[in-house]
Amino acid sequence: MRDTRTAQPASQHIARTQAGRLQNAGASTGLVDSGARMSVRGVSKSYTTDRGVVKQVLASVSFDVAPEEFVAIVGPSGAGKTTLLRALAGLMPPTSGEVYFDGSPVTAPPERLALVFQDYSRSLMPWMTVEKNVTLPLRRKKLAKEVQKRLSSEALAAVGLGDIGTHYPWQLSGGMQQRVAIARAIAYQPDALLMDEPFASVDAQTRSDLEDLILALKKQYRMTIVVVTHDIDEAVYMSDRVIVLSGSPTSVRQVVDVALGTHRDQLVTKSLPEFVELRNTVLTAVRRPVGDPTA
Amino acid sequence: MSAPAVGARRDQRGGRTAPLRRPSAGGRPSTLRRAVEIVLLIVLVLAAWQIAATSGTFGQNSWPTLGVFWSTAVETVPTQAYWVAIANTMVSWAIGLTISVLIAIPVGLLIGSTSFLRRLTTPTVDFMRTIPSIILVPLAVLLYGSTNQMKIILIVFASVWPLLLQAVYGIRAVEPVARETFSAYGVRWRDRVRFLYLPTASPYLATGLRLAAIASLLVAIGIEIIASAPGIGYQIGVKQANGLAASSFVYLITAAILGLIVTGIFTAVERRAMYWHPSRRGTNS
Known part of the structure; x- marks a missing residue:
């Protein structure tokens, strides 16, 4: 799996434009773009409430994510981002609809996929040490104890945490806890990383530190990343492509390509005129009221 | 006689919460002051005892003076009968509690994790747990006689419900985000039980265990008195019936001390099970 990725850079651009075209291809074809890491085809989701009312959250959402692409999903609050x-x-x-990971239909969490949740205080187990938390997902891989320990300390070092394996998560600050959650994802050695509002519960300074950390880790581990966020600056700053969702029931309203290059810097990138323009484009798309026909 | 212990525990609790509200200290009573309070309380209780015994309010010979009590205790404690009585009570207590744990924890975790089973069993459990063990004594004696077996069955009946309920609550306390984390990383079900379900439920189980342990001891002694099954309760009843008030009191105080020990041990277990819990953090470290 990892070998195929080294051959990607040349085909990556093609994959991305394909992904763009496939945006509204719909679910009926049943064919899977072989170049995509993740494909969402005509996915809809309805709940039946306690009173028996059927509530539609997602209405036929389709998009692709190319290998090593960074996609940010934004939308008004209440949209079915999570x-x-x-x-x-x-x-x-x-x-209805299908989700594919590396071309195969997703019926259970894929093994090459890691997750980072917003709520680090609940996604890290308070009764386990930091090291035990980081090595928890490695148990299914049946690795030797020493290998698990090594992967854990490497991952903790990669997220800028030192020798804190023996601490409990609640002895650390919020930012450090989210770093542990990221380290747990890294140690799992995934091809793709999904993050749900990963920095919504930390302070502004920690937030920009963590944004840069994720960008550095993406380069280092060549991961595909999908992040759900309500922060438009963050979406544009970090991603290669921003998918703007509409309000409930949710569908893809607009896809914005972010051609800001691979190197991003909190000060330089955010003061580029292109950045400001992209930010305004995304913001306008997010704010457009439901039912507004102007494309 | 358990009065001093209750007083001491209240002090302890006050001491634990006070520094949280007032970090500047000064709210926590010093160890010396606490010791003085405990000693004072014991002295008061003993004085009340002596006055009650000598005043004759409770009739002749029914309440021994401290002197008579002490000499009887010195006589009784070294005898084999005394220790056999304790062993009889504590062995059936331990067996009954173990059986309750083995039944209630797996069943409780199963019921708690299935909403269908929960709906099905809640009325039954609520009904059963309100039945006092004691009223089942005649039935149990009829079936098994005044044996340890009968005692154990009634102990299980008394202690299985608090444990079962706590196990149900414990499993329901599992955080959805934690469950999704385990799912997302494909953690096998054996590891989920070990690293998610049992740790989440452990504070609840520890509380249930403490309640069940105390309930079991009370039921064991009560049954021994009523049904003349061997043990401390039997000795209390039989000595009292034979007019040996002082001897009866020795067993009575023994039962109280055993209760204190059981409470102490299981309170410590509960505290240990909760080392990671937000309500305990920082108080130990």
């Missing part, structure tokens, strides 16, 4: 991410992660079967 629902969509849970469908991508294989945590929730869609009512």
Whole structure:
């Protein structure tokens, strides 16, 4: 799996334009773009409430994510951003439509996929040390104890945490806890990383530090990343492509390509005129009221 | 006689919460002051005892003076009968509690994790747990006689419900985000039980265990008195019936001390099971 990625850069651009074209291809074809890491085809999701009312959250959402691409999903609050991410992660079967990971249909969480949740205080187990938390996903891989320990300390070093394996998560600050959650994802050695509002619960300074950390880790580990966020600056700053969702029931409203290059810098990138323009484009798309026909 | 212990525990609790509200200290009573309070309380209780015994309010010979009590205790404690009585009570207590744990924890975790089973069993459990063990004594004696077996069955009946309920609550306390984390990383079900379900439920189970342990001891002694099954309760009843008030009191105080020990041990277990819990963090480290 990893070998195929080294051959990607040349085909990556093609894959991305294909992905763009496939945006509204719909679910009926049943064919899978072989170049995509993740494909969402006509995914919809409805819930039946306690009173028996059927509520549609997702209405036929389709998009592709190319290998090593960074996609940000934004949308008005109340849009089914998290629902969509849970469908991508294989945590929730869609009512209709399909999700593919590396060309195979997703029915359970894929093994080459890692997740980072917003709520680090709940996604890290308070009764386990930092090291035990980081090595928890490695148990299914049946690796030797020493290998698990090594992967854990490497991952903790990669996220800028030192020798804190013996601490408990609640002894650390919020930013450090989210770093541990990221280290756990890294140690799992995934091809793709899904993040649900990963920096929404930390302070502004920590937030920009973590944004840069994720960008550095993406380069280092050549991961595909999909992040759900409500922060438009963050979406544009980090991603190669921003998918703007509409309000409930959710569909893809607009896809914005972010051609800001591979190197991003909090000060330089954010003051580029292109950045400001992209930011305004995305913001306008997010704010457009439901039912507004102007494309 | 358990009065001093209750007082001491209240002090402890006050001491634990006070520094949280007032970090500047000064709210926490010093160890010396606490010791003085405990000693004072014991002295008061003993004085009340002596006055009650000598005043004759409770009739002749029914309440021994401290002197008589002490000499009887010195006589009784070294005898084999005394230790056999304790062993009889504590062995059936331990067996009954173990059986309850083995039944209630797996069943409780299963019921708690299935909403269908929960709906099905809740009325039954609520009904059963309100039945006092004691009223089942005649039935149990009829079936098994005044044996340890009968005692154990009634102990299980008394202690299985608090444990079962706590196990149900414990499993329901599992955070959805934690469950999704385990799902997302494909953690096998054996590891989920070990690293998610049992740790989440452990504070609840520890509380249930403490409640069940105390309930079991009370039921064991009560049954021994009523049904003349061997043990401390039997000795209390039989000595009292034979007019040996002082001897009866020795067993009575023994039962109280056993209760204190059981409470102490299981409170410590509970605290240990909760080392990671938000309500305990920082108080130990």
